[in-house]
Amino acid sequence: MLHALTLILVCQLIGEVGVLVTGLPVPGPVIGMLLLLGWLFLKGGVPESVGRVADTLLAHLSLLFVPAGVGVLVHWERLRGQGAAIAAALVLGTLITLAVTALTMAVVTRLTGRSGGDHG
């Protein structure tokens, strides 16, 4: 448990420092994710404790967005002032992105003749 948590934090730390040093345009945690992925491939599997810590973090992923969401308070004036533009970008942008991504994947999957996962 402690080892797994340390591993995850150290991956993030190396990622953050690496981004600072190299000036890569990618945020540190993303580099950390790639490092951990590389480590898993080297190991040839997911150690049980690492899997458990990651699953716990990801199981409550939506909780982690709550503090940022409450920040809507700070931006209330701007959100109201440009309300139409922001609402359109949010609602229509989300619908368009969902539809385009799903269609592309469905069409290319059919063209390459493979079925993705379970149908449900």
Added chain:
Amino acid sequence: MDEVPIAAIWVYLAASPLLWLSLTLVCYLIALWIYRLGGERPWLNPVAIAVSLLIALLLLTRTPYRTYFDGAQFVHFLLGPATVSLAIPLYRQRERLRALALPIVAALLTGVLTAALSAIGLGMLLGASPETLVSLAPKSVTAPVAMGISEKLGGLPSLTAVLVVSTGILGAVLGTGLFRLMGIRDDAVKGFALGVTSHGIGTARAFQVSPVMGAFSGLAMALSAFVTALLLPPLVRWIGLGG
């Protein structure tokens, strides 16, 4: 005499991160409880309910966001390690990933570009300021990554965080209904589209539908965070926005 102890306790609590950290967790648990009680309907999104409860509390107690965040930052911090943890579902799905490499790459690239360009285009059309446009552009990516991109391009990271959460909630609420209308039934496709569009909040929703949908959503979220971080800065500068 009666009011003094309560005031003293309030003064103590208001200065400690413990109060708002605890209330963040309590409000989230209440939101989950409401969500389950309501039959897990997508529009009863737990993040939206928890955020509304906390805003009501902050307004009632006249607490500034900064004070709230002093406590809530401990929860917020975990977004980084959670992003790193995405390596695990990615690794577990490596076989599927290999088998579906082509559809995944195609959907990933079109999805990432559509997310950024639809946000910038619609915002521009309706007169959003350049600062708002840059803050909108990365809204489909998970919060720590989106905030990093926004900051690098001269946007407002905290505004981006709000837009990221809103996009997540919208995707989680509208996604399954839209897929039904479009006649899309493959859980891999549904999960991937939800993850590209609505990052972690979409992924949380996807896991409630099925493990396959959740895994593909997590995969999409991780891949799109990476691709967006690479593609968006040059794209935004090419459009003539950002610093």
